[in-house]
Every structure is written in structure tokens, then in C-alpha cells.
Amino acid sequence: MSSEETALIQRLKQGDEEAFEQIFRRYQKRVYNVAYRMISNRETAEDMTQEVFLRVFQKIRKFKGKSSFSTWLYRLTVNLCLDHLRKRNAHPTESLEDIEEKALVYGKTPEDDVILEERREAVQRIISSLPDKLRAIIILREIEGLSYKELAEAMNCSMGRVKSLLYEARMELRRRIERNKHLFKE
């Protein structure tokens, strides 16, 4: 953690709103992307991001600086997402969570290539099909690029567990992608 960030966090602990804004702007994209990839719904990801930062503001005094701020933040995000998924899985068939309007909507994505977008959606669907914890570790490692050590802090587990989780997650990912090969054929 840089000294600049340490200073920011100190100010945040005092309730400095401007420091909060800077932290927010620095990390919002990361939090949003993790949330989106975990939940695969943009609106919920927005809500989740907001909730994460509110908790940051509430809980910042608990942050002792033992880990870096970013891993602490990732941990918060992952935990909130896992909670959300757990509750959602309690009502699987009746939840409207991911249902977008059944219609053709245009211009939603910046990508011009429909095929590329279709493929990306397929990958996201596969990610969403992974069990919660495996999903989380794949997102943190492959998308956010966390190191093993950071993963251990973010997932709040031992190094050994990180290695086995990551192994299991990648195997599962590989398996599901192979099964759905037709979605990725040129």
C-alpha cells in the first residue's frame, strides 16, 4: 500500500468525504466488475457496488492495515456477493433476478461484432454456472489478477486452500467449456 493511500485511508477513518470519493473513484470499476461477474446482472451489480462502499465507510475503522486495502475491499465484495447468491439460491425458480426483457434490444454493447459478444456472453454464462466459491476465485485470479497471497487474504483462507480451490475451479471451468464447445466454434 502506497503512502498516499495510507494517508487517504487515515482521512477516511475520520469521515472525510472527499477521501471517500477518491477511494470510490479509484476502486469502483474493480468492485463493479467483480460483482457483475459474480451475479451476472448489471443492476444488481450496481446495487452491490453501492452497498460495498457503504460498508467501507462504516467499517473502515476496523481496517488495521494488516493486508492491503485492495484485498480487504475484494474480501468485502466477495462476501457480499456470496451472501447475495446464497439467498437467491434459496428461491431459484421464482427469482426474476437475471431476467432481462424478452425482446430485441439494440445498441446495448459497444462491440460491433455480434459473434464476439455472443461468445463473451457464453463465457459469462459458464462462469455463472460454477459453484459460488469456485466462481469467486476464478474471477479474482483470472479477471482481477490477484496473486496467491492476495487470494488467500481476499478469500480468507490458507494458501493450501487457495491452491486447491483454484485447481478445482480451473478444472471445472475447463470441463464446462469443453462440454459447450459448440458455443465457441468459429
Add this chain to the structure above:
Amino acid sequence: MRCRDVRKKLSEFLDGELDERTRDEVQRHLAICGECSREYDEMIEAVSLVRNLPKLDPPEDMWSALKMELERVGRSKVTWGERLKGLMTPPLARHPVLASLILLIVAGTFVMMGWWMLTRSASDIPEIQLLSLYVQEHARYYSRQILPSDPFLGSEIVRELKTPAKVRGTGSSYELQTYISLYYEGE
């Protein structure tokens, strides 16, 4: 090294987290074992598919929404903390019983507020967002009636609610009048 052991190490191998000796062993095994090397290639492919996913941009107005929430909830908590400090001023310190009583009340309120904040969830969505859902559900059922609704039912409303209102043109490039008169031959 046997296939089973190698496969367990493939993930760490990919990340370069193996010690030199184990790494060499895995490498040697992959050179001669078609099965394992195929599995390794597939794993790399899977991982790269995920790594190549784009990073999405969050919506622009998130800070202002967060700020509003903060003003409603977060700041009051901070002021409570500061008030607590303020209470520990000398005049009150002379009355320790009173001071501890006030402290207790303040702490109690603190706890209640914390509980209240935690029970409020991100899912308390404003009604206006639900409206889009209602219109869609209504249209969905309406389209299953004997004489269904037209396919455009509610689309303007849903669009208004989902995207910011912009100044729009008059829509399609087709000449309405022409078509209406062209295709209706009277009796």
C-alpha cells in the same frame, strides 16, 4: 511422476508457483504424455477465455447516488462518534455517573443505528424501477389473451425508465400516409 499427480499440479504449474524440481518433472511429463498435455492446453484455453473478458464500465451516476445514501446514513454515524468525544469534556467529567449514563444512551443509539443500517439492504429499490417490471409483466399476460395486445405495448414506458430521456427524432423514415392509403382498397 504419474498422470494423477501431474494433473493436480497443473494449476500451480500454469502460475509458475512450483519449485524448480517439481516444475521440471511436470514439464518432462507433459512432453511425453498426450493426455495430460491435452488437458493442460484445454485449461490454458479456458483460462484465457476468461482473462479476455472485457472490463465493464460502471454507470456514471454511481457516485451521486452513493453520496445521497451517505448523506442519509453514513454521516450521522460519524457525527455520533464526534459527539461522543465532545461529551468527554471536563464539565461532564466532573459528574462521572451522569457521564456514564449519557455514554450508555449514546452507545445504545449507536447500536440501534448500526443494526438499522445493516438490515437495510441494497434491494430496497425505488418503486419507479419496479414500474418497468410491472409493465413488462402486464404486457406479457396481455399478449396471451384471445386478442393479444400489440407488440409495442409499454415499450415506450420501459425505454423511458431504463435510459435517460433524450431528444428523439420523429422515428421511422417511412411515409405513413402512403402505406395506409396504398394498401387499403375500399369496397
Add this chain to the structure above:
Amino acid sequence: MKVIGFCLTLMLLITLQPAKERDLPDPQDVLRRMVEVERKIDFVGRRLVIGFGGRYNMIREEKVINKSPDRQRIEVLAPPEIAGSGLIRLGKREWHIPPKVKGSPSDLPPYRLGPPPAKLGRSQRELELMSHNYSMKISPGGRIVGRRTYLLEITPRHKGRPSRRIWVDVEKGLPLRMENYNSEGELRFLVVYTEISFPSEIEEKLFVPPKRGVRDEGRFRGPYSGGELSLKELRQKISFPILIPKYLPDGFEFQSAGLIRYRRREIAHLRYTDGLVLLSLFETRGGRPEGRRGMREREMERPIEILGVRCKLFYDGQLRILRWMERGINFTLIGDLGETDMIKVAESLIAQPGHS
């Protein structure tokens, strides 16, 4: 001479009139036949689909291929921004094809491409209700795309309800032109065929979706909201006491209910119909009063007061939306009904003895 001439004319008129009437079918039969026509006949055609919206009109031209009983292929031909898009239906499955032009403008509104072929079976009651609440009249309809038609006019017996005019092909029973009028009597929707043919063979391969760029919508999903429930079933499942309106506009009756779970909220969906109109009542507990979209809300809606409660009314030319919050519950009424009827329904909910 004059008298004879007069008598002859009179006799002619008398004999001609009943003959003409005898040639016209019963409107209900025409309607029944029309509802199931997509399941019974094969046809290929082009049609114009026009929505007369509040701010702008939406027009598209489509090519339609219908193979009974449940295969459909709809392709949008124009306007160019959405040309090439469409859908394929095969039984219960649906594939949506995106438009040919990449990066179509986001300015275009979302729209549906029509429901799957209907089945008459469960709509018997609707038909009965419709004949009670609407007068259905058949008359000769002139020619549409060169084919003889009957004009079926469905007009309400009560004020503040929508109406329809449908030109039905005499021989095949297919609607060749349809006009939807809202509860204010304004034309809101028009679909008319510009070409139609009835080939003897339609190839199966037309209904095979292309390999690329197609979004598989899977099975056409029915209600998301936990099925069609009776009031009793809804009451059992939902966590808060729901209110039932004591007043319903003439001819309306309860159709079915649903329970929607959305982001930890439970929403009751009560549906009422008079055969043509669908009136939806949504009830849900809680919610933030004004959110970050509050601004847009104010632009669209008009505040009114009903029995001391502040409500919001909105009409877009097709749907009237009336909503309010009372006793901790948010109520939303949606339907194409006149304002008076909507307000009366709302009153009958607000006026109920209080509890929270």
C-alpha cells in the same frame, strides 16, 4: 306504373336484405376461427406493423412464414436499422436473430415480435366475457391484398374501453388487417398484410436457426411469477395481507393471480379482464420513496389526490398507470381503461378499513 315500380323496389329490398345477412357468418365463429388460424393453415406473407406512439411512430415491415401447427419464421425487412432481425419458433423453442447492421442505434425502442400461435382451449371464458361486454359486428370488408374479407368490429358496450377492427380473410380466416383503438378511441396499432400466399409446401429447413449470431431463447417461458394462482393460493404464499378492490368496472372479473419475487421483494399480481382489456393490480410492501430515477418519474406522471391519498397517474395512449402508497403497501394499477374507472378501482382499495 309508379306504384308497381315502387312495389317491385320494395320487394327487391326486402328479399335482398335478408339474403345479404344470411351470407354473413356469426362474429363469434369468425373470432374463434381467427384465434386458431396460425395453428391450422400455412401461409407466407409480408406485413406492415405500425405502432402509433405518444412521441413517435414505430413502423416495420416483416416477412412472415407460418407452418401449422407451431412453426413460425418472422424476419424484419425494414427499416434498415433493424433489418435482418427476427425470430424462429419451433414448437416451444424460440431463437432471436439480431439485425444485420452492426451496432444498431440504441435509440430504437425495444419491441416484441408477437406471441406464439394461440390455442383456443383456455380462452373460452374470455370469449364469453367478450361477447357480454363488447358488441361484435360483421360486415363485408372489401378487398385486402386482393382477397375478400369480412370486417369484424369489436366495440365496447361500456365507455372507456378499447376497440378493434379486424379484416378477416373470407376463405382462410386469417386476419389480413387489424386496427387497435385505445380506450379514448384513438388508433394505436395497425398491422396489414401487403402480400399473402398459401403455398402447399413449406420447407422445414426454413425453421432451422442459423449457426451464428443467434440468441437461443430456449423454451418460450410462461409466466415468471410462480404460475397462475387462485386468490386463495396467492394469500397462502405471500408474506403480507393483500387488498382486493371492492369495485370492478362493469363486466370485469378476476382472471388469475401471480406472485413475483424480485430482489427480496414480494409482489402480488392480480389480473382482471372483461374479455379484451387486461387490468393488472400490483401490490408490494415497502420500498424507497424516491430513488435516483426520481427525476424522470416527475416528467411522466401527473399527481392526483384520491380520498386524501396522493397518487400518480400516467397515460401513454395505451396504458393507464395509477399508483400510490398507503398503509405501507405500494399499489400499481395498469390497464387500458378510462380514467374514471381506474380512479374508482383505486378508491375501492383506499377506502377499505385501515390496518397496517
